[in-house]
Amino acid sequence: MVELQNNFKGIHWEPDPAQITDGEDDFESGNSTSKLFERSRIKALAEERENVQKKTFTKWLNAHLNQDGIKIDDLYIDLRDGKTLLKLLEALTGERLPRPTKGKMRIHCLENVDKALGFLTEQCVHLENLGAHDIVDGNGRLTLGLLWTVILRFQIQDVVVDRPDGAMTETRQAKDALLLWCQMKTAGYNNVNVRNFTTSWRDGLAFNALIHKHRPDLIDYNTLSKAQPVENLQNAFQVAEDRLGLAQLLDPEDVNVEHPDEKSVMTYVVTYYHYFSKVKEETVQAKRLKKVLAEAEHSDDLIAQYEKLTSDLLDWIEQTIELLNDRTLANSVSGVQAQLQSFSNYRTVEKPPKFTEKGNLEIQLFTIQQKMRANNQRPYFPKEEKMVSEINKAWERLEKAEHAREIALRDELIRQEKLEQLAARFDRKAGMRETWLAENQRLVSQDNFGHDLPAVEAATKKHEAIETDIFAYEERVNAVVRVAAELESENYRDTDRILARKDNVLRLWEQLLDLLRARRMRLDLTLQVHKIYRKSCTCLTGSRSSPSACSLRSTAAI
Structure with a gap:
């Protein structure tokens, strides 16, 4: 509750009845001159304070009603x-008051003032000994009091004061709260000791200290x-008006007096409080907004990072699947073993970090x-x-491709090992065939048929046995050819060498057959000659030639 009657004190001076009585007695007793002078001086000071208040309140009103x-x-x-008055209350409270009554008659003015006073009553402002007619009649004392x-x-x-421990405390007495705020803000400044709202402000240092506390860049x-109070006051008032936008409610000469008006000083000082409190609130809100924006920006960064990492991981998965599905395998045991080693390195070195990355993406998305x-x-x-479920599906496809790759490599390794074994068997058989064919070529190249018919006949039978053995060996030669064909069909790594050796075996085989046929022809011819010779010798009766001589001649003829 705020009682208007209490606020009238100090606005207007009222003489004490006892003093008046004493003064009249003194006047009657001959001491009236000094008393009358003192009364006149006090009355002049009261009027001066009232004028200062009127000027201050007028400026204060204009500052709040300027926007309207x-x-x-x-x-x-x-x-x-x-x-x-209604406009002022709307500007101060931000509430919508009843529309003023149109008209300029006294009754209209009384009605509008009553609306304002009624609103104050609703706001728990107790107005005592004040009626609408006092304001309408222009009662200066009561108007200032209102x-x-x-x-x-x-x-x-x-006014709310921040305690040093950071807690917010609102004092019960508004004046004490404002005074405490001034003391806290000016603490530590030289020659500043705010104890009241009168004499503590006369030299102007307190005003400058308030500004410097909040804006040290504006005042040195x-x-x-x-010793320069007027300059100090003028400096503070000018800076507050020009740089802070605070209306200059006081003039230096209003404050640089023996006892400045308390209410005028409080009215001006509270504008400092509201300005700096608003700046602080805006700063706090700006910090909060900055924090919110920083959080939003951080979230955006995390989202961008998540999307980039997701894209990179999915690209790596697709590229790896493509590589794993490539069935261009090495055509040798050592080559396949190297691919298996590379596959093992992929599993133990390359894949685990990507698996960790996949898990981190899930955590990052949850965190975001x-x-x-x-x-x-x-x-x-x-x-x-780019959802986690899609990443998991891609990872499953990767593992399937990985499993298929491992099976393909191991199957290919087994196949290559079998081919190496088959090639070794081919080399062994081919070597045996080459040796056998070479020996038989030497055998059939010799013509030791004998020197007579029985020897030639025996050589013929032996030749027939050799032919039987050689023709029987053809299956073994064909076995070498089949092994070579199998190696060729399986794309053996050394197919050219295998085919060359197979051709060599076949060449030796054909050469052996040619030699065998030539020997047979020579043997048949020798046998026929011996038979003809024997027949000729038998027909020649009385021949003195011995069979051995005939044999020698037949041999010579051959």
Whole structure:
């Protein structure tokens, strides 16, 4: 509750009845001159304070009504219609008040002032000994009292002080709260000791200290001197108006007096409080906004990182699947073994980090979504092709390709080993065939048929036995050919050498057959000659030639 009656004290001076009585007695007793002078001086000071308050409150009103295009010239006159008072309360509270009654008659003005006073009553502002007619009639003392009540209720009473421990404490007395705020902000400044709202402000250092505390860039406090109060006051007022946008409610001569008006000083000082509190609040909000933006930016960075890592991982999976599905395998045991070793390195070196990366992506996506929910942001859901489920599906395809690759490599290794064994068997058989064919070529190249018919006949029978053995050996030669054909069909790594050796075996075989046929022809011819010779010898009767001689001749004829 704020009682208007208490606020009248100090606004207007009222003489004490006892003093008046004593003064009259003194006047009657002959001491009236000094008493009358003192009374006149006190009355002049009271009037001076009232003028300062009127000027301060007028400037204060104009500062708040400037946005509505209202300008107060005479406080006592311009508030009579009640419309300005309603506008002021709307500006201070931000609430919508009843529309003012149109018209300029006294009854209209009384109705508008009543609306304003009724709103104050609703706001728990107790107005005592004040009626609408007092404002409409332009009662200066009560008009100032009403304005001070408004200032006290809607400006000073809102002062909240931050304690050093960081807690927020609102004092019960508005004046004490404002004084405490001033003391805390000016603590530690030379020649500043704020104990009240009168004499503590006369030298202007306290005003400069308040500004310097919040904006040290605007005032060089160390250059100020306590011996120059007017300059100090003018500097603070000018900086506050030009750089902070605070209306200059006071003039240096209003403060640089023996006892400045408390309410005027409080009215001006509270504008400093509200300005710096608003700046602090905006700073806090800016920090919060910055934090929110930083969190959002961090979330965006995490999302971008997630999408990039997801794309990279999926690309690696697809490329790896393509490589694993490649069935261009080495055509040798050593080559396949090298591919198996490379496959093993893939499994033990290349794949595990990617598996860890896949798990980290799941964690990162969960972290992003939790962080965004905690910051009241719209949760992030990746595109379908970059969802964790799609990554898992791609990973399953990778493992299937990996399994198929391992089976293919191991099957190929077995096949290559079998081919090497088959090639070794071919070489062994081919070597045996080459040796046998070479020996038989030497055998059939000899013509030791004998020198007579029985010997030739015996050589013929022996030749027939050799032919039987050689013809029987053809199957073994064909076996070598079949092995070579199998190696060729299986794309054996050394097929050219195998085929060359097979051709050599066949060449030796053909040469052997040619030699065998030639020997047979020579043997048949020798046998025929011996038979003809024997027949000729038998027909020649009385021949004196011995059979041995005939044999020698037949041999010579052959």
